[in-house]
Amino acid sequence: MASLKEVRTRISSTESTQQITKAMKLVAATKLKKATDAIAKMRPYSEKMNSILGNLASAASEEDRVKKYFEYREVKKALVVVLSSDRGLCGGFNASVIKATRQLINEYYKPKGVDVEVTFLGKKAHDILKKEVSNTSTDNMGVFSDLSAENVFAVAQQFIDAHAAEKYDEVRLVYNQFKNAATQIIQVEKMLPVQVESVEDDAQKNIDYIFEPGQGEILVDLVPKAVKTQLYKACLDSFASETGARMVAMDAATENAGEMLDKLRLQYNQARQAAITGEILEIVSGAAALEG
Numbered sequence: 001m002a003s004l005k006e007v008r009t010r011i012s013s014t015e016s017t018q019q020i021t022k023a024m025k026l027v028a029a030t031k032l033k034k035a036t037d038a039i040a041k042m043r044p045y046s047e048k049m050n051s052i053l054g055n056l057a058s059a060a061s062e063e064d065r066v067k068k069y070f071e072y073r074e075v076k077k078a079l080v081v082v083l084s085s086d087r088g089l090c091g092g093f094n095a096s097v098i099k100a101t102r103q104l105i106n107e108y109y110k111p112k113g114v115d116v117e118v119t120f121l122g123k124k125a126h127d128i129l130k131k132e133v134s135n136t137s138t139d140n141m142g143v144f145s146d147l148s149a150e151n152v153f154a155v156a157q158q159f160i161d162a163h164a165a166e167k168y169d170e171v172r173l174v175y176n177q178f179k180n181a182a183t184q185i186i187q188v189e190k191m192l193p194v195q196v197e198s199v200e201d202d203a204q205k206n207i208d209y210i211f212e213p214g215q216g217e218i219l220v221d222l223v224p225k226a227v228k229t230q231l232y233k234a235c236l237d238s239f240a241s242e243t244g245a246r247m248v249a250m251d252a253a254t255e256n257a258g259e260m261l262d263k264l265r266l267q268y269n270q271a272r273q274a275a276i277t278g279e280i281l282e283i284v285s286g287a288a289a290l291e292g
Contacts, residue, residue: 004275007264007268008268010264011261011265011268014260014264017253017257018254018257018261020118021254024285025254027049028207028250029247031243032243032244032247035178035240035244036240037120038236038240038244039178039233039237042232042236043076045229046229046230052221052222053222053226054223063215063216065216065219065220066220067215069193069223069224069227070132070194072193073166073169075112075116075169077115077116077167077169078109078116078169078171079116079118079162079163079168080101080104080105080119081118081171081174082101082120082122082125082126083122083173083174083175083176083198083238084098084120084121084123084124084125084126085124085242086122086144086145087124088251089122089246089250090111090242090246091245091246091249093242094125095185096184097125097174097175097186099186100174100186101118101125102132104172107126116135117136118133118137119137120137120141121135121143121235121238122143123142126138126141140155140158147236152231152232152235153228153232156227156228156231157228159191159231160224160227170190170193171190171192172190173188173189173230173231174186174188175234175241176238178237178238178244181245181247181248182244182248184241184244184245189234191230191231192227
């Protein structure tokens with residue numbers, strides 16, 4: 001059995017850990033409200049933009065100024081954009097992104113002989129995958145340290161320009177989509193070339209839109225904005241997922257620390273009782289020896 005001093009040290013260490021995890025849980029809970037509000041506002045905007053783009057699908061194939069966004073080429077070089085966190089202690093959040101990235105590269109691209117470059121938004125996935133992927137980029141890895149539409153749109157423009165210049169034939173995103181604090185859903189989405197599906201809903205088909213100044217002019221502004229919005233929504237989803245995962249992980253860690261403290265205190269009391277009993281026996285034995 002461990003000595004009283006050892007048990008006291010473990011109790012003190014566990015109490016300190018519990019205080020830290022409890023504080024981290026409270027911080028994550030505070031951030032989660034802001035993060036969920038942001039993604040809740042972004043989703044309807046993104047969905048409506050895609051709906052409008054669907055209504056313009058027929059014009060998209062005829063407008064020379066936006067053909068570069070829709071141009072399908074044989075995929076010889078692909079860019080995979082991996083969204084992870086900058087810090088750990090968020091459960092399986094980063095592990096799921098890393099697993100999905102490996103599957104995409106090893107099971108989808110490699111069998112086709114595609115040259116893959118991986119760029120990281122967030123540090124944790126890079127720490128693991130840099131040992132496995134030879135061609136990586138960290139130019140925009142710190143985007144989550146100052147997450148804003150302006151910064152993300154600038155990053156998205158880099159991907160758009162690289163695709164237009166035929167540096168990459170395809171750009172895909174790997175990220176966690178936020179469902180609730182305890183659940184994140186891995187998404188692997190094609191960012192470029194843009195996939196536009198014509199609206200199939202009868203109610204939408206019957207709407208007679210008046211486009212001013214014209215469908216072509218609207219597409220020139222709308223398509224790049226839709227691509228940028230897709231990346232920004234993915235970043236908001238990823239940040240909300242990370243915050244929720246961290247809150248749940250720290251809550252579990254706090255509970256585990258509490259259970260460990262109960263066991264350590266019981267162990268301490270048993271050790272203390274055994275020490276007192278031993279001292280009493282020594283005193284009784286000593287007194288008996290003196291009387292004898």
